[in-house]
Amino acid sequence: MTTTMQQHPTTRGAAIQLRGVSKVFGTGDTKVTAIDTVSLDLPYGELVLLVGPSGCGKTTLISIVAGLLDASAGEVSVLEHNLTRMGGNRKVRFRGANIGFVFQQYNLLPALTAVENASVPLLIAGWSRPKAIEKASDLLASVGLGSRLKSYPSQLSGGQQQRVAIARALVHEPRLLVCDEPTAALDAASGRTVMDLIRQVAVQPDRAVIVVTHDSRVYDFGDRIVSMADGKVVELLGKGQRPHE
Ligand SMILES: Nc1ncnc2c1ncn2[C@@H]1O[C@H](COP(=O)(O)OP(=O)(O)OP(=O)(O)O)[C@@H](O)[C@H]1O
Ligand SMILES: [Mg+2]
Numbered sequence: 001m002t003t004t005m006q007q008h009p010t011t012r013g014a015a016i017q018l019r020g021v022s023k024v025f026g027t028g029d030t031k032v033t034a035i036d037t038v039s040l041d042l043p044y045g046e047l048v049l050l051v052g053p054s055g056c057g058k059t060t061l062i063s064i065v066a067g068l069l070d071a072s073a074g075e076v077s078v079l080e081h082n083l084t085r086m087g088g089n090r091k092v093r094f095r096g097a098n099i100g101f102v103f104q105q106y107n108l109l110p111a112l113t114a115v116e117n118a119s120v121p122l123l124i125a126g127w128s129r130p131k132a133i134e135k136a137s138d139l140l141a142s143v144g145l146g147s148r149l150k151s152y153p154s155q156l157s158g159g160q161q162q163r164v165a166i167a168r169a170l171v172h173e174p175r176l177l178v179c180d181e182p183t184a185a186l187d188a189a190s191g192r193t194v195m196d197l198i199r200q201v202a203v204q205p206d207r208a209v210i211v212v213t214h215d216s217r218v219y220d221f222g223d224r225i226v227s228m229a230d231g232k233v234v235e236l237l238g239k240g241q242r243p244h245e
Contacts, residue, residue, distance in 0.1 A: 013080050014041040015176065015208035016065055021074035022231075023060050034060040036231035037074070047199055047209040047221060051243055052228035058212045059180055061228070065210065066178045067095045079175055079208075096124055100169035102179040106161040108153040114164045115140060115149040121172040139167040143197060158185040166194055177209045183218055195221040216242075 023035040034057045063069040076083040108117045115136050122132035143163040183191035227235035227243040
């Protein structure tokens with residue numbers, strides 16, 4: 001085709017675009033290639049599940065997408081912003097405004113109550129304390145913790161702490177939500193509640209969600225499944241398809 005390229009300002013790119021992304025840890029004998037030249041496009045408005053065996057690079061990959069780790073090679077674009085070329089301070093601000101995280105460990109601040117923990121992203125964004133506490137309280141109520149707002153993390157069960165962590169990740173309505181094993185510590189019913197919440201709040205036309213999971217009970221919540229092995233993407237599956245286990 002030799003036609004002139006038309007400008008289509010309404011045409012949206014991918015929510016996440018990776019081009020030849022690699023991540024190498026260490027050097028010499030201790031060198032580990034955690035991510036090996038991965039290229040991937042993930043669209044807006046979908047919940048993507050990232051699956052694969054322990055050590056295959058899932059946490060490393062989502063940490064790169066979330067701007068928490070720099071790639072060793074390749075180009076990373078998130079919400080149509082090129083992270084590869086973004087300086088440190090801008091990246092911190094971009095992350096704070098646009099990305100919510102739920103980690104394998106809950107990472108709650110032990111000296112803060114549940115509602116204070118959940119309000120942290122709003123306080124960072126400059127909300128007044130009463131407004132931040134009110135919004136965080138509503139969200140905690142919606143994950144069944146309305147009666148535990150003033151509990152400290154040490155007074156909550158693992159599953160309850162995970163729900164606080166999820167409320168904290170969603171409270172500032174980030175356009176990209178990145179979750180590492182959000183249902184691992186939960187029973188089946190709480191796991192479904194959490195996945196329902198993640199879908200409702202985060203799956204909207206200008207938003208995207210990536211959930212790392214070993215939990216085949218939540219596969220039905222995914223719009224697609226990205227399957228990894230040895231630092232590479234080995235399979236891309238649509239809704240209803242299941243990865244080889
Ligand atoms: N900071 C680090 N320094 C050195 N090696 C690392 C580091 N982080 C991860 N790795 C290595 O990179 C590889 C991928 O690790 P990663 O944590 O991404 O795996 P994973 O798929 O999330 O595994 P799991 O399902 O067990 O959480 C592993 O071999 C791991 O040992
Ligand atoms: Mg991991």
